[in-house]
Every structure is written in C-alpha cells, then in structure tokens.
Amino acid sequence: MRAEDAGSRASGGTAELLLELRGVTKSFPNGTVALNGLDLAVGRHEFLCVLGPSGCGKSTALRLIAGLAGASDGQLAWPNGGSAGDIGFVFQEPTLMPWATVFDNVHLPLRLQGRGRRRAEDVVMQALALVGLADFAGAYPRELSGGMKMRVSIARALVTRPRLLLMDEPFAAVDEITRIRLNHDLLDLWRGQGWTVVFVTHSVYEAVFLAARVVVMSARPGRIVAELEIGEPYPRDDTFRLSESYLRYCGRASAALQQATETG
Template sequence: MQADIRKSQTKEHSVETISMKNVSKIYDNGHTAVQNVDLTIKEGDFVSFVGPSGCGKSTIFKMVAGLTTITDGHIRLFNEEIESNERDARDLAYVFQDATLLPWLNVEKNVRMPLTFQSIKKEEQNKMVKESLELVGLKGYEHAMPRELSGGMKMRVSIARALVSKPKMLLMDEPFGALDEITRQNLQEELLRIWNTQKMTVLFITHNVFESVYLSNRVAVMTASPGKIDDVIDVPLPYPRNAEIRTAPEFSSLVAEISEKLKK
C-alpha cells in the first residue's frame, strides 16, 4: 500500500479547525439532545460521526454551522467563538440528506446560487461554477433540469453547490443514505478525490459503519440520547483508498471495533 502522505501531513500540522468544550444543547421543550461534548478536529481531517438515530449528530453540525444556538459550553471554529448564525460563506458549506435543488433552475443556476449573495463579478462566478461542476464530474450537464437527473447526479449538484465558494470546511449530513449501493460507493470515491484535491476539513454523518471507515481518518462514536462522544477512533488506513481495501483484514477489524462500541 502507498504511504499515507495526506494523513501524515494532517498530523504534522496541528492547526485546530474545531474545538468543542463541554458542549450541550437543550431544546425549548426540555429535550437534551447533546450533553458535554468535547472534541477537537484538526485542519484537513475527515471525521465521520456514527451513532443511534436521535443521538444529536445533526444537532452538533447545526451548532457548528451556527444554525442553532449552544445551550452550554463553547465551540471555536477557525479560532473564533461561535456566537451567532452570521458565518462567512467561505468558512463552511453544508450538504443535507436531500439534494434540496430548486426544481425551476437548471444545474448551472442551482450551483451558482451561493455566489449570488457575494460581491463576486459575473466573470469570476462563471469560472467558479465551471470549476465546481468539473470537480464533481458534471461537465456537459449545465443546462439539465433537476427532474432529468438521477438521485446520484442530484447529489453531485448539491455537492458542487457546496464547493463553489471554496469553503474551508464541508459538513455532510448523511448525503448518500438514500442512494443504491453502487452509486453510493462511486460517490464515496469521488468525495475522497475532492477532499484530497481541495485540502478541506470534512465532517460527515452516516449510519453506515463501513462507509465511516472507508472515508475517514477518524470516526467519532456517539452514545444514545443525550448524545455524547463515547470514543474517537483513528483509522490508520492509507490514502488513496480503493475498493480492494474494503476486503482487507485491517478494514474489517475497524468495522468490528466500531460496531461493538455502538452495541454498547
């Protein structure tokens, strides 16, 4: 196997992208979604979050993105305290479970949307949209309408829209959950290629332990509600990863270890 150059570089550069200290979230109805979460994520990490449904994975992402308030504790993002939902669009991008495309806009216009709220000249916007579509393999589909696309292609458009502003961090909330297995594995490989190309930090929610091990250099295992980080497991498998690694003994061992923790 090739040496894991990308991962070794990540370890050498200990710049913190996210620091969570005793983070809790209690909703207005009294439900405690997340309790006393401590987690540090380094620049360039690919961290997957696994845990039972309702354990607060999406809540953590929403707090990081500034979409919901923090009840207790502190989150620092790029060395700045998160205090409101006013975040720079270039800091992070969010990919949800559904592609959430506007059905009356074609692919090019859907991808362009985040740029329309920024003071970027039209010529530069055109270049950024073109690069983003090429990055996810959608060159030639600029004028296609969402209704003409498969589920996998719609998700590619959603990813292209998230990447068009060249964010430092990408949050992905179970983006491949509704896809068939072949499409899912193809997009996993594409996502790793994009991550390596763009040198960004990725946080990824999944219920699929195999997916978490294949993609990540670290996996955060959460407990049932109220959600806590039970353990963070390193995935010392080399990049680039391919289909063969899924049958390697080391891969199976990590899947078994994480699955056992989830059972407990």
C-alpha cells in the same frame, strides 16, 4: 503530494486545530436534550466521521458548527481563526431548488455573496467539472438521477472553496453502487482540495472507509463515547474495502456503536 500530507496530518494527532467544541449542550424548548457535554476537536485537513444511532443529535451538532443554531451551553471555538462563513454544507437530501438549472443551483452561494452570473461562471463550471457534471449545467434537477443530484449538492458546497465541509448523511438515500462511487469521488476531492470534512453517518462501513478518525456518539442526549483512529493511509480504494484490516476496523466501530446505542 498533498494527499499524503493531508492524510498524515489528520491521523498524526499533532494536526493544527481548526475547530473545537467543549462541553456543548443543546436543549430544545420542548425539553428534549439533544446534546449533553459534547467535546470534539477537529484538525485542519482532517476527514472526521461522526457515527451514531438515529436521533442521537448528530445533525444538531452539525447545525451548531454551521451556526444555524445556538448552543444552550458550552463553547465552540475556531482556534486559528475562521468562522461559519467558510463552511460548505451538504444535507441528507440534495436540497436543490427545483426551479433553477444545475448551473444556477451551484451558482447560488456566490450569487448570495453578490457575485453575478458572468463573474462566477468559471468557478461554477470548475465546481461542476470536479463532480463530473459539466455537461449538465443547463439541466433541471428533476432530469437528474439521485446520485447526480447529490453531486450537484456537493458542487454547490465546494463552489465557495470552504475550509470546512459539513456533510449530514449525504449518501443515505442513494443506492449502494452510487454510494460507493460517491465515496470514492469524495475522497479524491478531499485529497485534491485540502478541505476539512466532518461527515455524519450511521453506516459503520462508510465511516471506516472514509475517515481518518471516527468518533462514536451515544444515543440521546448525544456525546462522544468512543474514538477510533483508522490508520490506513490514503489514497484508499476497493482493495481497502476488501482487506482484513478494513473488516477489523468495521468490527471495532460496530462494537463501539452498539455499546453507544445501549448505554445512551
């Protein structure tokens, strides 16, 4: 029920706005201009993929949205309220604390908000169950595989029930099979949880499979140069991956990416 809801709202174009970036520019003290006039609107419950060549400022854009860095120019607005406070962030690396158990890693955001172990236990275990790791609560990160670590990282991002989930090439470092499985699980979670997801990737195939909308960024200094609606309804599964329309979308996204790389 909620799934179709989310899908139609995201691709319908009439979605309520969650977040808007207008003319955002970011330059660094060493003179590098990472972003130049970035315009981006993110709808509530949308699954948006940001596709771009390496070093185009995709990560910088996510850091700006998360409030981890300030824009040099331009505006970042949350039209319907909300703030950096209800954001979950998944990094390219699992970024777990090696000295803490899986439970403690997932508990971290709540602990920082002053929720003790006992009061947080149910929520943490729920988050772990969502990513299929309830049996590994007592394990240490070094005992887990790359894909499992990534799941812990996702559980940690969703334990605060954020409205917006920012993902910075989260599956770039895992093997293909794990990546496909994580893609499926992520879509299931997104449909179930009613999040908004901004997912950065340099993989055309991943972007098309996941997103309701793909925006393509140019090479540095980054800005949005193309936008692609992926009209395929959710839920999506392997039949979509093998369909002709998938290949067509990939072809178009790939062409846009190539153009962006060259013109940037």
